[in-house]
Amino acid sequence: MKQQLVNLLFFSDKRKNLLLLLAEGPLNIDKILDLLQIPRISLLPHIKKLKEEGLIVQNGAVYRLSIIGDILVTKARPLLDAASTFEDNNYFWSHRKLDSIPFHLLRRIGELKGSQLVEPGLTHGFDLFPETINHFTGSSKVMLLFSYFHPQIPSFSLELAKKDVKMQLIFSRDSFDRFSGDFRDTGEEILAKKNASIFVHAGIPLEIPSLIAISETAVLLGFFNQKGRFEGQYLLSFEPRALAWGRELFKYYLDRSEKVCSMNFPDSSPHNQKAPDDL
Incomplete structure (x- = not known):
């Protein structure tokens, strides 16, 4: 993977959040701005970069991940989620x-x-x-x-x-x-x-x-x-x-x-009994 693609994925919260959002499916620009809660003028430069690198595709006002973008986000998401889990607490x-x-x-x-x-x-x-x-x-x-x-x-x-x-x-x-x-x-x-x-x-x-x-x-x-x-x-x-x-x-x-079959366990409890079905 190019270092530039790694930078695109990890070095900007706006790009990262946009890619993770589009991983859930195509969205129009108004819905993206509403969900990310950022102004259009702030997001457009990042969209331009992601399009230039072939990570997202535009069809009118609708954006989606490209095949390359989908592969990279799928691979990166577990790492990003783990980092977020640890950072939160x-x-x-x-x-x-x-x-x-x-x-x-x-x-x-x-x-x-x-x-x-x-x-x-x-x-x-x-x-x-x-x-x-x-x-x-x-x-x-x-x-x-x-x-x-x-x-x-x-x-x-x-x-x-x-x-x-x-x-x-x-x-x-x-x-x-x-x-x-x-x-x-x-x-x-x-x-x-x-x-x-x-x-x-x-x-x-x-x-x-x-x-x-x-x-x-x-x-x-x-x-x-x-x-x-x-x-x-x-x-x-x-x-x-x-x-x-x-x-x-x-x-x-x-x-x-x-x-456990009785509170006298382990004396009266048969070993290796099968557990009931999962909830």
């Missing part, structure tokens, strides 16, 4: 243990682009993902993974189970031991519900995310910091790409977990 990502994310998903981290950083306020500092919990209590299907223990997890999980929410719940071994030791009756109530399943991941807690919570419309992700502590910060997204990414991450750990 730079401090959060730079201080997290990312080795809990399998490599094939880490390569697609850009699918979390646009995620919101959720930090509990002082009045809700001890609540279980406050201000977002309604996205899960109102859903008909929920996936949950906890590798830390929070005293509200048992009651929250039982509430979902009683609402006939189809729930898959994964614990790290340590968090399950705490759950089964202090909240055994609650656990047995959950297991008695046909719509709820509990699993235990056999690995070291720090090898998995601190939290994965996925409903039909939202994904909430938490990761330990570099020192192995969970700071109560979450990434929240409602984007379809992020939801699909989160479901893959959950399934990765579900496939490596064992189903």
